Amino acid sequence: MKWLQLTLELVIGFILLFAVVKIAGKKLISQMSPFTFIAAIVLGELLGNALYDDHIHLWYIIYSITLWGAMLLLVEYASQKWLSFRLWSEGKPTLLIRNGAIDYEALKKSRLTLNQLQSLLRKHETFSIREVAFCFLEADGEISVLKQADHQKTTREDFHLPPHPVYVPVTLVRDGQLLRDELMELGKNEQWLTAELRKQGVPSWQDVLIAEWLEGKGLFVQTYRPSEGKMPKQQGLKEES
Structure with missing residues (x-):
């Protein structure tokens, strides 16, 4: 009977946690603020402690996780609705370095040492x-750095080169599975992909570990067993014509 009850509690707890994380959004997972960091820990503790306490009934687990999830959503709604509440709950970035000089008072208020910085x-x-040049301590504990001009990476603009369009690579095959939605968004079909793969000596997309299309570069293909010492194949646009 105890095994059955534990199994039931685990399954329901898993479903509730999954639902709360999906509804609360990616901020809870990435722990973008001190509040979301604490919220994620408490959420796990609520379920973990309840599962192994014989005196806590299943309905208490459902109630506690549901209530905690509802409060998370309420805080997220208030943060999006009112700027003052957002600043209070999430905090503001702290400027640690200004014009190349360390702000020692800001460093002390942030409880950071020079070694940690x-x-x-x-x-x-x-x-x-x-x-x-400038360094900010963000609400999630990470830093954002703007380097001095002499230490910044060069860009095409620095060399007076004309700009060129930027495209997002599209994965068409992953783990031997054809991603039909991505293929349709690209305006292609399965016959086109099969023909492109055969140009690279691959008989079927089921033999492909990953196939990625990039406009201007063509199709990148890697099979499950690439030839030893050889780079994965890439079909250029000139070869397609």
């Missing part, structure tokens, strides 16, 4: 304070 900067490929 340098560690965070290194994660952004910044190994010296002198490279930084």
Whole structure:
């Protein structure tokens, strides 16, 4: 009887957690603010503690997770509705470095040491304070860095090169499965894909680990067993004509 009750509680708890996470949105998963970080921990603790306590009935689990999920949604709604509430619940970014100079008072208020600041900067490929023009500590604990002009990466504009359009790659086959919706959005059909694969010596999309289309570059294909020492094949646009 206990095994049956535990199984039932696990299944219902899993469904409720899944529903709350889906409804609450990606912010709960990414833990974009201190509130969502705590909310995610409490949500897991509510279910975990309830499952292994014999004195807590199934209905208490359903009620507690449902109520917690409803409060999460209420806070999210209030954050979207009122800017003042959003600033209070999520906080504002803190400027730690201004015009290349560290704001020591802001650093102390954020409970950060210089060692921690340098560690965070290194994660952004910044190994010296002198490279930084501005640095913000975001609400989720990450930092945003704007480097000095001399240390910024070059762009096409720096070389006076004409701009070119940017396209999003579209995955057409993944794990041997044809993604028909993506193929239709691209304006292609299965016959076209089969013909393109055969140009690269692949008889069927079922043999493909991943196939990706990029406008201007053509079709990139990798099978489950690529030839040893060879790069995955890529069909250029010139070869298609």
